[in-house]
Amino acid sequence: xxxxxxxxxxxxxxxxxxxxxxxxxxxxxTPIVIRPIHPDDEPLMREFYKDVSxxxxxxxxxxxxxxxxxxxxxxxxxxxxxxxxxxxTLIAQLKDSDEIIAIGRFTKLKNSKDGFFSLLxxxxxxxxxxxxxxLGNIIKIAKDEKREYLISQMLxxxxxIKTLCNSFGFSFEK
Numbered sequence: 663x664x665x666x667x668x669x670x671x672x673x674x675x676x677x678x679x680x681x682x683x684x685x686x687x688x689x690x691x692t693p694i695v696i697r698p699i700h701p702d703d704e705p706l707m708r709e710f711y712k713d714v715s716x717x718x719x720x721x722x723x724x725x726x727x728x729x730x731x732x733x734x735x736x737x738x739x740x741x742x743x744x745x746x747x748x749x750x751t752l753i754a755q756l757k758d759s760d761e762i763i764a765i766g767r768f769t770k771l772k773n774s775k776d777g778f779f780s781l782l783x784x785x786x787x788x789x790x791x792x793x794x795x796x797l798g799n800i801i802k803i804a805k806d807e808k809r810e811y812l813i814s815q816m817l818x819x820x821x822x823i824k825t826l827c828n829s830f831g832f833s834f835e836k
Contacts, residue, residue: 676747684799685757688790693757696799698750703762704742706753708733710762715785720817722782750803754783754792763787766796768803768812777809781823793826801830 683697711732719732731737744751754764764783771778779800783792804812812832816823824834 704738768800775810777804
């Protein structure tokens with residue numbers, strides 16, 4: 663008996679990871695969908711950044727960014743048109759809506775067995791368990807991709823992300 667991998671060659675481009683699509687609920691029972699980003703999400707990402715505070719953006723990017731810079735076509739192309747073998751960007755959307763309420767990114771680091779992650783949640787969805795759901799999914803992806811360590815960078819005073827990471831057993835270095 664021949665196995666599928668013996669019949670067909672390995673794909674050179676990893677297809678859309680449909681197995682990562684997940685229906686779930688926030689702490690307040692709001693139904694959401696967590697799924698990998700795809701190229702059609704570029705206009706939705708423009709809308710997403712309209713509702714993210716300057717404080718949240720500074721915590722994510724370590725500096726203030728102008729909206730026009732965040733939604734520049736060249737930047738959003740890099741976010742939405744990705745190689746799923748090198749990185750996965752998960753987005754959380756309200757169920758039955760196009761509204762993106764959070765993004766979580768996982769990237770394999772070159773020449774390393776480590777991975778990098780980042781999270782950004784719309785302010786009105788803070789403290790609803792969304793960051794925990796996204797980070798849990800990112801950790802699972804990192805394990806599936808056989809990453810030894812999962813790292814991130816954060817501001818010293820970003821207590822929310824530190825508390826979240828601590829709940830998953832991350833250690834911290836300065």
